[in-house]
Amino acid sequence: MTDIAAYLNNLIAREGGYCDHPADRGGPTNWGITQAVARANGYNGEMRALPRTEAERIYRTLYWDAPHFDSIAPIAPKIAHELFDAGVNMGPPVAIRFLQRALNALNRNGQDYADLASDGAIGPATQRALAAFLAVRGAKGEAVLLKAMQALRGERYIALAEGRPANEAFVYGWLSNRIG
Template identity: 40%
Template sequence: MSSFDDAFKALIGSEGGYSFNPADPGGETMWGVTAYVARASGYAGPMRELPLETAKQIARTKYWDPLNLDEFDSRVAFQIFDANYNGGLVVLWMQKASGAEPDGKFGPGTVAAVKSADPLKFIMRFAAYRVRYLKGLHTWPNFSRGWMDRMAKNLLVGAA
């Protein structure tokens, strides 16, 4: 991975198209963007018709840029981006995986710690915290197979 474009392409391979699963607390989604996020980002059309380019713009402004992902090793950036897009305690996982103070507040200390961490060690630790989190969700019985497949794909991207 060398850029946001590459990361988004890999992420969309896990997200797919339209979904409205009653077991998913995110509700109606297209390209992994929930209706709530789409509406908050200015999209007013039917979710089934959310353009991929709109999803990409939302991904960049909501899930990539706020965590300064352009500053990190591209493999690390992808892992963080995918987790942020999918949901969870991403900043806390970043801090724990990098050895930063785990206070859940994103700032220069977190950025510096992630940048100085060994990328492969960071990825393994980050993935472990993410899996633990996912395993604790009440939706685990419904979505665990898909989440674990996604995590396996992500680890293979991180090892590339």
């Protein structure tokens, strides 16, 4: 199992401390953890006082272990990191669909492996497709797959702003801090 300590440090550095931005539907957050997520995971204190260790526990449980990103890390650590960060920002199923869609687009019409259902879940089929892709494309393949996932992520950020103008307050930060 990959130790996600470095991923957590990078994530928390980007997320920062306490914030209650009026355009953020998530309301008060600390370390990037929304009040609703904190409450659902047993934290009942003031959001300003959310301990970093509690945020790390929530991230590890909800955004690493539960979506099975830990099973991707030994195969493709850069992809696991992208899944983790995108999962925190957009929800794990969205991040996983980026991976599945990119793998489908890169399988050379099913020559390398069968198309995946874009179901937003890491399972044996997604793991096998990723392993097959990397076996065919090698180390450079991971970089290309990462670019494809980040392109899908960037498109989603633009769509979010187009669909809700208040999200324009966040697009620059999303694009500059989350992609690349």
